[in-house]
Amino acid sequence: MASFDVVSLFSKIPVELAFDVVLHRLELWVDISSYTKWSIKDICQGLKICLNATHLHFRANNYQQIFGTAMGSPVSAVIANMVMEDVETRALNTFISGPKLWKRYVDDTFVLLKQEKLTDFFNHINAVESSINFTMEKEKNGSIAFLDTLITRKEHGQLSTKVYRKPTHTGKYLHFPSEHPLVHKCAVLNTLLHRADKLCDQESERKKEIDLVRSTLKQNGYQDRLLYRKKSANATKSQEHETRGLALLPYLPGLTDKIKRCLTTHKIQVTSKPVRKLGNLLTSIKDPVDIKSRQGVVYSIPCRDRNKRYIGVTKRSLETRQKEHKADIKNKRFDKSALTQHTFDLNHRMDWANSKVLEFESNYFRRRLIESFHINSDEDTMNEKRSDLFPNIYRFMLQ
Numbered sequence: 001m002a003s004f005d006v007v008s009l010f011s012k013i014p015v016e017l018a019f020d021v022v023l024h025r026l027e028l029w030v031d032i033s034s035y036t037k038w039s040i041k042d043i044c045q046g047l048k049i050c051l052n053a054t055h056l057h058f059r060a061n062n063y064q065q066i067f068g069t070a071m072g073s074p075v076s077a078v079i080a081n082m083v084m085e086d087v088e089t090r091a092l093n094t095f096i097s098g099p100k101l102w103k104r105y106v107d108d109t110f111v112l113l114k115q116e117k118l119t120d121f122f123n124h125i126n127a128v129e130s131s132i133n134f135t136m137e138k139e140k141n142g143s144i145a146f147l148d149t150l151i152t153r154k155e156h157g158q159l160s161t162k163v164y165r166k167p168t169h170t171g172k173y174l175h176f177p178s179e180h181p182l183v184h185k186c187a188v189l190n191t192l193l194h195r196a197d198k199l200c201d202q203e204s205e206r207k208k209e210i211d212l213v214r215s216t217l218k219q220n221g222y223q224d225r226l227l228y229r230k231k232s233a234n235a236t237k238s239q240e241h242e243t244r245g246l247a248l249l250p251y252l253p254g255l256t257d258k259i260k261r262c263l264t265t266h267k268i269q270v271t272s273k274p275v276r277k278l279g280n281l282l283t284s285i286k287d288p289v290d291i292k293s294r295q296g297v298v299y300s301i302p303c304r305d306r307n308k309r310y311i312g313v314t315k316r317s318l319e320t321r322q323k324e325h326k327a328d329i330k331n332k333r334f335d336k337s338a339l340t341q342h343t344f345d346l347n348h349r350m351d352w353a354n355s356k357v358l359e360f361e362s363n364y365f366r367r368r369l370i371e372s373f374h375i376n377s378d379e380d381t382m383n384e385k386r387s388d389l390f391p392n393i394y395r396f397m398l399q
Helices: 015-028 040-051 074-093 115-126 182-199 203-219 256-264 318-330 338-346 364-377 392-398
Strands: 002-006 055-058 061-064 101-105 108-112 134-138 143-146 149-153 159-163 245-251 268-274 295-302 309-317 356-360
Touching: 002 115, 002 143, 015 040, 015 074, 040 074, 074 101, 074 115, 108 143, 115 134, 159 182, 159 203, 182 203, 245 256, 256 268, 295 318, 295 364, 309 318, 309 338, 309 364, 318 338, 356 364
Parallel strands: 245 268
Antiparallel strands: 002 108, 002 134, 055 061, 101 108, 143 149, 149 159, 295 309, 295 356
16 A cells, blocks of 8 residues: 655646646537537637736735646646546556556545555656656555545455544644634534544444544533534434525624524524634735735725815725826816816815725625715715615614
């Protein structure tokens, strides 16, 4: 037994190879027209744009990744899997008396092969594609770890499995007293118990794993009444209920649960998310983006000659929107916004230097709602106060 792992898979995939693999798969897709109106040429052109969008900004400098697919790009995972299928197919088809078993998950592979052929096959698969390099780990004392499974070879050649934990495992899970919905904490328990049921093929190992899960979660503050509760007969059956909508609420202990019960009676499905996350508390390692260069903003631009301000919204940056406003004024397009109309009617000048971003919001509807709130709550705005842009249910916020 052995496991193969690819070194830095995403950044080692040749873009040219990725195009060839995708093109070949698309040409073999007989009923592609039933799924998309795009031609194969258009799909490949779009893929080329995505794979070459590898620009990044670091310490005030711009860079471009010149080899491999971009880390973090949604398309990279799909491309990596297709390229790995191509590489492994070529390797297995060109090696005499190959592995008896080959199971791969992304870049990790579990292999059953005779001991004397392991080195030859390892060298063979590393020669298939020069940029894609594999590392190999052989079994120790008849066992090998693959993903979160420890695979052991028994006396008669049969394989046995159980849960594997790395030596660095700390036993830390979502702490029970933390401000998270109860369903999140139940999900931690159910996931670990499900893993014990699926990965442990012997009853004795399954019981050991369940006992370990319960003792570990108990150290994380979980109570016995949750750890030892029995599953109901219908717990695993998915039940479909007619709902009138979905509400996503920030989780506030004692308040969100009451709102959820109220909305549930009106057939509104409610999901919750924690307000504070670890990622919000840690310092961002990315270079800070200038406020006026950030996209998706609600902004204000004051008038230089009068105590009035214009409030606007844009999916682009404030810097770009200012240029558009200036162009509208220069070209006398006074019907474009209240800002240009104000400069035309009163012959006033805008104080561009003191314009500022009020809010950041990527969602279009929430961005427009925030803009409407600022317009209706600011007495000195030059915008028209339209009640139809601000729902009546939120009007108490303006009082």
